[in-house]
Structure formats: C-alpha cells, structure tokens
Amino acid sequence: MSDSTFVVGDVHGHRDELADELREHGLIDDADNWSGGTATLWFLGDFVDRGPDGIGAITLVRELQRQAADAGGCVETLLGNHEILLLGVHRFGDTDVPSDFGPRSFARSWEINGGQASDQEALTDDLVEWLSTRPLLAHTGEHLLMHSDTLEYLEWGSSVEKINETVHDVLAGDDLSRWWEVWRRMTTRYAFRGPHGVEAAESLLDELGGERIVHGHSVIADQLGIHPVDIEQPYLYAGGRVLGIDAGLFAGGPCLVVSLPYVPED
Numbered sequence: 001m002s003d004s005t006f007v008v009g010d011v012h013g014h015r016d017e018l019a020d021e022l023r024e025h026g027l028i029d030d031a032d033n034w035s036g037g038t039a040t041l042w043f044l045g046d047f048v049d050r051g052p053d054g055i056g057a058i059t060l061v062r063e064l065q066r067q068a069a070d071a072g073g074c075v076e077t078l079l080g081n082h083e084i085l086l087l088g089v090h091r092f093g094d095t096d097v098p099s100d101f102g103p104r105s106f107a108r109s110w111e112i113n114g115g116q117a118s119d120q121e122a123l124t125d126d127l128v129e130w131l132s133t134r135p136l137l138a139h140t141g142e143h144l145l146m147h148s149d150t151l152e153y154l155e156w157g158s159s160v161e162k163i164n165e166t167v168h169d170v171l172a173g174d175d176l177s178r179w180w181e182v183w184r185r186m187t188t189r190y191a192f193r194g195p196h197g198v199e200a201a202e203s204l205l206d207e208l209g210g211e212r213i214v215h216g217h218s219v220i221a222d223q224l225g226i227h228p229v230d231i232e233q234p235y236l237y238a239g240g241r242v243l244g245i246d247a248g249l250f251a252g253g254p255c256l257v258v259s260l261p262y263v264p265e266d
C-alpha cells in the first residue's frame with residue numbers, strides 16, 4: 001500500500017458506492033476510516049449532482065484527507081465543473097449572466113444538470129471555503145490530472161500553478177461573468193478523441209508537464225460504443241497519452257478506483 005497512488009473519477013452523489021470501492025481496495029476500513037497508510041488518493045472532481053448524496057461524498061473525502069495526513073498518506077481532489085455549478089448557485093442563485101446568447105443563470109444550469117436541493121441545503125461556509133481552494137490541475141508522478149478533457153484550461157495560464165491561481169482568484173471574487181466562464185470552459189470535452197487527439201494531448205503535456213493525462217468528466221462507455229454497466233477498466237487512448245477513468249457511475253457504471261501507473265489488463 002505504501003507509495004501507491006490511486007485516482008477516482010466522477011462520483012456524482014454516489015457516496016456509498018464510493019465507500020464500498022475504497023474499502024474493496026483497502027483504503028478505508030469497515031467504519032469508513034482511512035486504512036491506506038501512506039498511499040496517495042486523488043479524486044478528479046464532480047462529487048455532486050445527479051446522485052443522492054454529493055455532500056456526503058465530499059464530507060467522507062474531507063475526513064479521509066485529515067486521517068490520511070495523520071498516517072503519512074495523502075487524499076486530495078481536483079475541482080470538477082459540477083463543483084463550480086454547486087458553488088455558483090450558492091453564490092449567485094438565479095441571477096442572469098450577462099450574455100448575448102439568451103437568458104442563462106447558474107440556477108437554471110444546475111437544474112438541468114441534475115442539481116440536488118439537499119446538496120445546496122447541506123453546503124456550509126466551511127465546505128464552500130474548502131471547495132473554492134481545491135486545484136483544477138495537478139501532477140502526481142508522471143501524470144497530469146485534470147477533470148475535463150479539454151484544452152480550455154490554457155485560457156487561464158500556461159502552467160498548472162498559474163491556472164490554479166487564476167481560477168482561485170475568480171472563485172474568491174464576485175464577478176459573475178468570470179465565474180460563468182469557469183463553468184462554461186470546464187463543461188467542454190473530447191479534446192483528446194479523434195484523429196487530432198494524440199497531437200492535442202502531447203502539446204498539452206509539453207506545455208504543462210507530465211507523460212500521461214488522467215481525466216474524468218466524459219464517460220468512456222460511449223467512446224467504446226458499449227453501455228456503462230459493461231465497463232470494468234479505465235480506458236487508455238490517444239496513443240497511450242490519455243487515460244479516461246469516468247466509468248459513468250451515475251448511469252449505472254462502476255466506481256473505478258484506479259492504481260497508477262495504469263497497465264491495461266490485456
């Protein structure tokens with residue numbers, strides 16, 4: 001277990017399924033306490049919306065973060081677009097976003113993207129502060145971790161540190177247009193699929209560092225043309241430069257806890 005690194009993709013409110021899978025991998029015990037020792041566990045964001053208990057999932061992760069730190073391990077998470085949505089509704093509600101493209105607001109987007117009233121009600125100031133300061137991008141070993149499979153992160157800077165800093169400044173402020181831009185950019189996807197995927201992945205890795213991108217956000221079942229229930233492994237693509245780990249838990253797929261570096265079974 002020591003020195004092992006694990007990544008988990010989009011949980012979308014499925015707190016209990018997450019706990020079951022972490023237990024299966026020896027990372028938590030029967031009482032949901034950290035048992036991973038000095039292991040590192042990264043989440044790629046999108047804890048909330050679509051499923052019943054997003055705040056419960058975040059609360060579990062925060063508790064594991066404290067316990068892992070005491071044990072010499074590490075638990076950390078990236079922000080997903082659904083965390084931006086959760087925080088945006090909390091801060092701006094149904095205030096219209098200045099736009100030439102018709103009426104839009106965080107509240108409206110939250111409703112049509114599976115927002116759960118119980119998550120908004122359970123959102124405390126402490127959780128808002130913690131979430132608002134999580135990174136968008138991170139490195140672990142030779143991996144570049146990102147929530148969304150998009151190049152739009154580069155609009156905020158040309159290094160991981162700069163991108164995280166720019167977005168943290170936005171989230172610390174009250175500029176609705178800039179907040180909206182964070183949501184909009186992080187909702188884009190599929191940058192590494194198709195004939196130009198390898199090139200896009202390699203140019204991003206050249207710019208931000210790392211040998212392999214690991215992302216969530218876009219379910220791998222539709223990339224493979226199968227149903228999420230038939231997914232058993234993450235999906236390595238774009239010439240081996242990109243690993244997709246969102247198995248579509250909200251759509252009946254498994255909660256993958258992926259050990260890095262990932263080696264395909266066949």
Ligand SMILES: [Mn+2]
Pocket residue numbers: 010046080081082147148216217218
């Ligand atoms: Mn997402």
